Amino acid sequence: MDTLYLDNAATSFPKPEAMLTAMMVYQQNIGASPGRSGHGRSIEAGRSVYETREALARLFSIEDPLRIILTKNATEGLNIALQGGLQPGDHVITSGMEHNSVMRPLRFLETRGVKVTVVPCSNAGTLDPNDVRKALRANTKMVVLNHASNVTGTILPVEEVGLMLRNRGGVLFCVDAAQTAGALPMDVQKMHVDLLAFTGHKSLFGPQGTGGLYIREGLDQKISPLLMGGTGSRSEFERQPEFMPDRYESGTPNTIGLCGLRAGVEFILEQTVETIRQKEEELVSLFLNRLKEEENRVTVYGSRHAARQTAVVSFNIKGVSPSEAALYFEERYGILCRPGLQCAPAAHQTIGTFPQGTIRFSFGYFNTPQDVETAGKAIRSLLIDCE
């Protein structure tokens, strides 16, 4: 039986061929430590890493590629932004649709004296920017929001919130773009974002172990690094360098992974994000229409509008637990999906599916309308078998 991979919100699969080639070429022809030794292959390795920054900067409309620090995933980027940027006594605002990559660092910081406000979202996962405005206090240091939920795909109004915060001044705006980088058009100026965390292995088509954090100019002295160590620069000093990106990039990086990420991002730049978005929106639209046919036994969560969500659809089937359904889909149809809480208990509380969770099908650029048809068929078949 063929498998049908519908877990792209966890990790995209397959990847563009160019990603694998780039990683192989690095290991066969370069293989050295980037920017450490000064010899030709070390410079080549450094150039590969730098070009990854350049490709990302083009994709997110970031003027200076050195404003991007490279991390192992979005979680690391978010931890630098939150743990590095918030002090005891500060107030931080987030939403009721966040992943644990935001909620866990915030709950930890709460024990250290940071005040946390969670602005509620509607049960469709939407957020009213006015509710964020109303939650602002004199000591609010930061607002942190996901760009789109990993549970329902619901896109949050980050541009509106960003503009409101920029006009007010004095509050940092941090966006978790784990689900949207590469999947939605993104411009750090238009979003008025100060800190943008992203991962490489989802819609950016890179390998696991890659990601990053954009830090707007002028903010790096306000954000402390989490890790310190060798950077290949200022080696005569025992103090951590203060300039970007070395301030936040200690230890030998994942050069081979970053070569793969560069190729993934270059693939997106060639295809264009708009083309990718259009295709994913069409797939979601098809799938939502298919689910509508089963609406007396299938509950769909989130906005239920393809234009207002990413290629993620969460649903439940009456009388069947998410894990039972997932097992059925895999055993009978080879469908690989993600049941349960998807590391986002807060989001499930918001949409009313805590603690059992949902079945999540997440599509990608390489899926086809035929795949959506197979998914629909599998659900119909489960409904018949349960009757």
Add this chain to the structure above:
Amino acid sequence: MSMQESFAVILFESISHALRAEKIVKAAGISCKLIPVPRQLSSDCGVCLRFTKDVHERIETVLKGKIEVYDIHNL
């Protein structure tokens, strides 16, 4: 070495800055090369941008406002 007499180097804060500077300088049609930082200049383990002295001013002009220069030396 008499060969090196007409060269100068610019040191940057990091390899990333040096790579960005190299791109900017080459894009302006000026020839340059990244080399290991000569030991007498710094104990740093990074690289620096080497070029012939006659293009020194042009290089400083194209980098102005884009990349901060850490140090400049004649070789």
